[in-house]
Amino acid sequence: MTNAKPESEAEFLRLLLRHENALRAFARCLLPDWNAVDDVFQDASIVMWQKIDQLESSDGFLPWGKVIVRFHCLRHCERVKAPYLHHGRIKELADLGGVTPNALYKKLGRVRQLIRKCLEERLSATWT
Numbered sequence: 001m002t003n004a005k006p007e008s009e010a011e012f013l014r015l016l017l018r019h020e021n022a023l024r025a026f027a028r029c030l031l032p033d034w035n036a037v038d039d040v041f042q043d044a045s046i047v048m049w050q051k052i053d054q055l056e057s058s059d060g061f062l063p064w065g066k067v068i069v070r071f072h073c074l075r076h077c078e079r080v081k082a083p084y085l086h087h088g089r090i091k092e093l094a095d096l097g098g099v100t101p102n103a104l105y106k107k108l109g110r111v112r113q114l115i116r117k118c119l120e121e122r123l124s125a126t127w128t
Contacts, residue, residue, distance in 0.1 A: 006058050012049060015061045023065050029122055030073040036080075044072040070123070 006012050023044070027037045047068050055064050094104040 004058060006052060006055065006061075009049075011058070012052055015058055016045060016048065016065075019062045019065055022062060023069050026066050027069050027073055030070065030119065031076065036076055040069065040072045040076050044069045047072070 006015055020041075024037055024041055027040050027044075028034065031037050031040060044065070048065055051068070055061060090104055091101050094101040097104065099107075
């Protein structure tokens, strides 16, 4: 395949299938389980097809796809986090851990910072 912009559904599908394993592995680095990867990859694939006209050349499909997959992974994590935190789980978990909810929020904040740093390091390594 040339580095020309994909113009047809068949070309898009060839690119998606060629890079599917790499995109799924990338998503798995960001998500806790393969079920979440399946959900995110399905949604990201639809968006990739809808935005195919934004892809400048077929050579750039993998990095372009990673940006879309990354966005959907982050969105998935936010959706999962929101109901978990809003249903009183923090107080319940704090009680189980023998700490105050405020102390647990602080610990979670430190964990999030560590996770963010780790993800940024992994993402920067994939782009270099």
